[in-house]
Amino acid sequence: MAQTHPLNQEISLSVIKTACSNCNLRELCLPFGLSLEELERLDDLVSTRRRIKRGDHLYRAGEVFDAIYAIRSGFFKTDVLLEDGRDQVTGFQMAGELLGLDGISTEHHTCNAIALEDSEICAIPFSRLEVLSREIHTLQHHFHKVMSREIVRDHGVMMLLGTMRAEERLAAFLLNLSQRFTARGFSHAEFYLRMTREEIGSYLGLKLETVSRAFSRFQEEGHIAVQQKHIRILNVNGLKALMNHRA
Amino acid sequence: MAQTHPLNQEISLSVIKTACSNCNLRELCLPFGLSLEELERLDDLVSTRRRIKRGDHLYRAGEVFDAIYAIRSGFFKTDVLLEDGRDQVTGFQMAGELLGLDGISTEHHTCNAIALEDSEICAIPFSRLEVLSREIHTLQHHFHKVMSREIVRDHGVMMLLGTMRAEERLAAFLLNLSQRFTARGFSHAEFYLRMTREEIGSYLGLKLETVSRAFSRFQEEGHIAVQQKHIRILNVNGLKALMNHRA
DNA sequence: TTTTATGGTTGACTTGGATCAAGCGAACGC
DNA sequence: GCGTTCGCTTGATCCAAGTCAACCATAAAA
Incomplete structure (x- = not known):
């Protein structure tokens, strides 16, 4: 039900409902600030939607990276494992937030993303996002802001842990x-x-x-x-x- | 001894010498992977080079963000201040690394960048970087990787501080x-x-x-x-x- | 219904790192 | 050259959080 092939997009109502253009998270999520026409182009890109059951991994450290993920509903944690078994939760993510940005760097995920409740995500193929963001300036800029915001958030966590x-x-x-x-x-x-x-x-x-x-x-x-x-x-x-x- | 003093750059030579295309850091820094022709376009963009004396700020938290900075030589720290006086050093940066990525998010810098030795930086106007990275795919992708790498680095620091x-x-x-x-x-x-x-x-x-x-x-x-x-x-x-x- | 498992609370004690304090050495200004 | 400053080292003591352990609550399984 979550997986919808782009071909059926005209047909089923449920598909329309899960499009970015109709998503009630669009002001929090990647589509922020886009025009209607631009939104529709983003819709084409966000083809895969997927349910992740509580406890399941969205991705694991080491896996090849090829998409970032927007949380439609639910709740996730990300964590990093050390060889000796220690692990550090690096964040908790909720609806409208993006997962997987860490994977761009090496083209492999560097942490695990695990659903803490039954969740739904939208997969955004990264290379296609790069293509589209060359054409839609607002999208490009907003994406940069989102990455930067993650860096700022991380600094906040460092402050918290350090002081x-x-x-x-x-x-x-x-x-x-x-x-x-x-x-x-x-x-x-x-x-x-x-x-x-x-x-x-x-x-x-x-x-x-x-x-x-x-x-x-x-x-x-x-x-x-x-x-x-x-x-x-x-x-x-x-x-x-x-x-x-x-x- | 690591310090290379950039003291005498002869006037005529200096322009050529400080271009990205001739910079010996180009394989570490933003220009990574660019062709010669692309490098020259990046050179146009990186117009301002500046010396920062030991102890001086490159930028301060709260200032308006409009450029990111590549370190040509020297050494920096970034830190975040809390109202009550506590501060957290969020990183140490050396030649070839970028400073200021945290500012994209809110269009204001969120931390202080301070030179720990006499240093030289290249200012890269951010909006022009966005324009150019729409045209040069390699640049776009590499910039994304650099931001992502920063996120991964931050996760490493969290691990360190947390466990x-x-x-x-x-x-x-x-x-x-x-x-x-x-x-x-x-x-x-x-x-x-x-x-x-x-x-x-x-x-x-x-x-x-x-x-x-x-x-x-x-x-x-x-x-x-x-x-x-x-x-x-x-x-x-x-x-x-x-x-x-x-x- | 009872059983089991998982997660949460609380207490007693231990300890790693903070705090307080004294002294040292290198660099700099006079 | 000499005193001052700043950063570093080292010691003695203290305390916040970790560890170990017992027990409780809730939810799922039997």
């Missing part, structure tokens, strides 16, 4: 999630975590016990209400205050 | 520097650090005392010889072994 203490890291993490959910029209104050404490810990450079303790502490202090994966933010400013609370 | 202990981080850092010096034709085993212990610490998420102690330890164990900023690597495999030495 913040455990509770600051977790506060920053929750505020970041909240802000991204808001941008997608969800509640900024109430959401379900898609990842385990261990995955959060890996992302934040902490052990799962430390993450768990920090959650409990935030709850005691009235900043949030936690019940397993269900989070309610009760005091955004409290969390923000935690972040700048000395080096 | 490694102090001595592993420093070993990884030294091996990385060594490898990059090698790629530029310098000794892989002997070099001068351009940055202070504090800057290394900031980059590695450690305090300067910890960096200093780790250096001393490496010396005691015969992996390296340190005298202030002068480093000699005596046992590369020893350093490599330190890195995979358990989580």
